[in-house]
Amino acid sequence: MDGITGALGWLTDPAHWQGPNGIPTRLVEHVELSALAIVVALAIAIPVAFYTGHTGRGGALAINVAGLGRAIPSYALLIVLFPLLGFGLITPLVALVLLSIPPILANTHVGLRGVDREVVEAARAMGMRESQVLTRVELPAALPVMMAGIRTASVAAVATATLAALIAGGGLGRFIVDGFALQDQAMLVSGAILVAVLAVVTERGFTFAERRLVSPGIRLAAGAEGAETAPTELARPEPVA
Amino acid sequence: MIRWDWIGDNLGVIGGSVVDHLVLTILAIVIGLVISFVAALVIRRRRILRGPITATFGVLYTIPSLALFAFLVPFTGLTLVTAEIGLISYTLLILTRNILAGLEGIPAEVREAADGMGYTGPQRLMGVELPLALPVIMTGMRVATVTIVGLVMVTAVIGEGGLGQLMLRGFNRQFPTMIYVGFVLTIVLALVLDLILVAIQRLLTPWSRRAAA
Numbered sequence: 340m341d342g343i344t345g346a347l348g349w350l351t352d353p354a355h356w357q358g359p360n361g362i363p364t365r366l367v368e369h370v371e372l373s374a375l376a377i378v379v380a381l382a383i384a385i386p387v388a389f390y391t392g393h394t395g396r397g398g399a400l401a402i403n404v405a406g407l408g409r410a411i412p413s414y415a416l417l418i419v420l421f422p423l424l425g426f427g428l429i430t431p432l433v434a435l436v437l438l439s440i441p442p443i444l445a446n447t448h449v450g451l452r453g454v455d456r457e458v459v460e461a462a463r464a465m466g467m468r469e470s471q472v473l474t475r476v477e478l479p480a481a482l483p484v485m486m487a488g489i490r491t492a493s494v495a496a497v498a499t500a501t502l503a504a505l506i507a508g509g510g511l512g513r514f515i516v517d518g519f520a521l522q523d524q525a526m527l528v529s530g531a532i533l534v535a536v537l538a539v540v541t542e543r544g545f546t547f548a549e550r551r552l553v554s555p556g557i558r559l560a561a562g563a564e565g566a567e568t569a570p571t572e573l574a575r576p577e578p579v580a
Numbered sequence: 581m582i583r584w585d586w587i588g589d590n591l592g593v594i595g596g597s598v599v600d601h602l603v604l605t606i607l608a609i610v611i612g613l614v615i616s617f618v619a620a621l622v623i624r625r626r627r628i629l630r631g632p633i634t635a636t637f638g639v640l641y642t643i644p645s646l647a648l649f650a651f652l653v654p655f656t657g658l659t660l661v662t663a664e665i666g667l668i669s670y671t672l673l674i675l676t677r678n679i680l681a682g683l684e685g686i687p688a689e690v691r692e693a694a695d696g697m698g699y700t701g702p703q704r705l706m707g708v709e710l711p712l713a714l715p716v717i718m719t720g721m722r723v724a725t726v727t728i729v730g731l732v733m734v735t736a737v738i739g740e741g742g743l744g745q746l747m748l749r750g751f752n753r754q755f756p757t758m759i760y761v762g763f764v765l766t767i768v769l770a771l772v773l774d775l776i777l778v779a780i781q782r783l784l785t786p787w788s789r790r791a792a793a
Binding site: 515518 | 639642643645646647648650653654655723729730731734736737738743744747748750751756759760763766767
């Protein structure tokens with residue numbers, strides 16, 4: 340229990356809540372890096388997935404990119420990019436973007452493909468243009484699966500942003516890495532608590548946003564088939580045979 | 581860019597890292613499978629425990645690995661135990677979920693037929709339900725194994741890490757060759773373990789191969 344009481348003392352010390360190495364600064368660095376990576380990943384993955392999901396063309400590519408993304412560990416990607424990109428924000432940012440694209444791309448594609456073809460045909464028969472079919476019919480129906488992908492990517496981004504401290508980056512991971520280096524258990528455990536809380540808050544926040552954004556009718560249908568297993572089920576590797 | 585002579589001179593070090601990585605991974609998967617199996621059976625007995633158990637495993641899965649290892653250090657130190665507790669905790673959600681999904685996907689008629697043939701509970705589980713659930717369980721094993729191969733690297737911060745240790749040393753010494761060797765071998769290791777699991781699944785479920793042909 341020594342670690343916990345030490346951490347409580349550390350976390351409640353006002354000195355740790357100010358300055359360039361304070362908790363607020365590190366928290367902002369952490370959230371900035373993760374959010375920036377997700378925004379860039381969305382800007383890349385969503386247009387591609389809209390195309391493959393709406394037209395059905397290039398679907399295998401989208402799924403394979405996602406499968407490849409799973410096989411590359413975040414820690415390994417972060418360090419391997421370092422000799423190529425060097426110190427600074429760019430290395431963790433590129434790593435986070437590369438890791439965030441696969442779940443967003445795969446889930447958006449699979450969500451769009453999963454929309455009932457009869458519903459899409461009905462929308463066309465009602466005279467909707469292709470862009471209207473996508474934004475008014477397919478997108479709302481695909482939203483639960485799509486949001487699950489964005490949530491997975493965001494939680495992973497928060498986790499990987501922690502590892503950025505290993506290659507001299509900022510963020511809350513700094514407290515953990517420095518805690519190890521200085522053998523300061525209070526700082527170490529405090530960093531762990533802060534990172535864990537941020538990850539859980541991110542996960543809960545996106546789950547809440549999903550509930551608010553998804554139309555009630557679709558939520559009902561998704562709930563009936565057990566939406567809980569959806570994200571990992573979608574991301575699982577395709578059987579080789 | 582790559583110092584091939586270093587690789588040639590240090591095959592022992594590299595091989596040792598691969599073995600360490602493999603041992604850390606397999607230990608976590610095997611123990612994780614046993615715990616998940618027990619958890620799945622408990623959930624099937626007591627439905628009410630499903631929510632709390634999956635929620636607990638879900639939170640463990642959400643906590644970033646570096647934070648989880650850091651949190652354990654004051655209790656279990658810079659040891660293999662710390663590494664394994666962290667690694668095992670990441671297998672639980674994936675494995676439990678897939679074991680449950682596999683068991684629940686079995687048609688009720690199959691269960692009734694087994695009961696009708698006089699199978700006892702454990703006999704039905706081992707002889708009928710587990711074999712039928714195996715493809716879904718093996719899918720979970722594959723996802724868990726690839727995930728753990730990646731997470732083992734992070735245990736480099738607590739002095740383990742296998743190939744992650746090699747990469748971190750390469751970073752600290754500003755020696756890219758070590759980084760590239762670690763990177764490539766990790767991905768190869770993940771792919772090889774995945775292929776082995778596919779082969780095991782084919783061996784264990786010969787009937788699915790026949791059905792596909």
